[in-house]
Amino acid sequence: MNAPSAAAIDRPSAVPSRPPSDFRSALTDSSSVGLALFPLGIAFGVLVVHAGLDWWWASAITAFVYAGSLEFLLVGLIAAATPLAQVALTAFLVNFRHVFYALSFPLHRVKSRAGKAYSTYTMTDEAYALTTGESAQSWSGRRIVWLQALCQVYWVAGATLGALFGALAPAELAGLDFALTALFVVLAVDAYLVKRDVPTPVLALVCALAARFVLPGQMLLAALGLFTAGLLARRAFASQREAARA
Secondary structure, eight states: OOOOOHHHHHSOOOOOOOOOOHHHHHHHHHHHHHHHHHHHHHHHHHHHHHTTOOTHHHHHIIIIIOOTHHHHHHHHHHHTTOOHHHHHHHHHHHTTHHHHHTTTSOGGGOOSHHHHHHHHHTOOHHHHHHHTSGGGTTOOHHHHHHHHHHHHHHHHHHHHHHHHSGGGSOSOOTTGGGHHHHHHHHHHHHHHHHHOOSHHHHHHHHHHHHHHHHOGGGHHHHHHHHHHHHHHHHHHHHHHHHHHHO
C-alpha cells in the first residue's frame, strides 16, 4: 500500500460552499422584476407631481397603498377629490383578483405572524408570479418575504426619485399614464403564450367593449365587474361539466 504523498497531506480538504442567504437569493430572484418596477416607479412619481400633488404623495401611496394599477388610478381620484365610497369600490374591483391569488400563494411557508401579515400585504402580481413557479417550490418563508420586501423597495425608491425630479421633466409626457397598461399588456401576452387560453382574453375584450358602449363614464368599474362575473360563471359551468362527466 503506497503512503500518501506530502502534497496530498498538506492539501486541505475541500470545504463545501455555504448556500447563499435568503436575502441574497431573494435579491437574485427579484433582480429581473426590479428592472421593471424601478423605472415604472419613476414614471409613477413623475405622474404624481404632474397631477398637482406634492412629491411625498408618491412615497406615501407606494408605501402604504402598494397596489400597482390602483395606485395609478388613485392619483387621478385624489386630484379630482373623488368621494371615498367610489374610491373604495374602485379599489375592491381592481384588486379583487388577489382573492384568487391567495388560493395558491405559498403563505403557509411563512412562519411568523408579522411575516404572514407583511407577506399578505405585499402580495402583488409580480410577487405571486415569482413565488408560485416551479423553481420556487423549495423556497423558504424568509426568502419569500425578502423577495416581497425588495420588490416594494424597488417600487417606493423609483416613485420617490421620480417625484423628486419630476419637476425637471416636461409638463406633458405623451404616454406616461399608459406605462402600467403597457406592462399588463406584456404580462397578459406572456400568460397567453404559457397557457394558450383563448376564451379568457376574448371574454376580457367583450366585457371592455360592452362597458365602453353601455357605461362609458364608468368603463373601468363596469368592465371589471363584468369580467369577474364572467370568470365566475365560466368556472361554475366548467364544474358542472366535470360533474356531468364523472
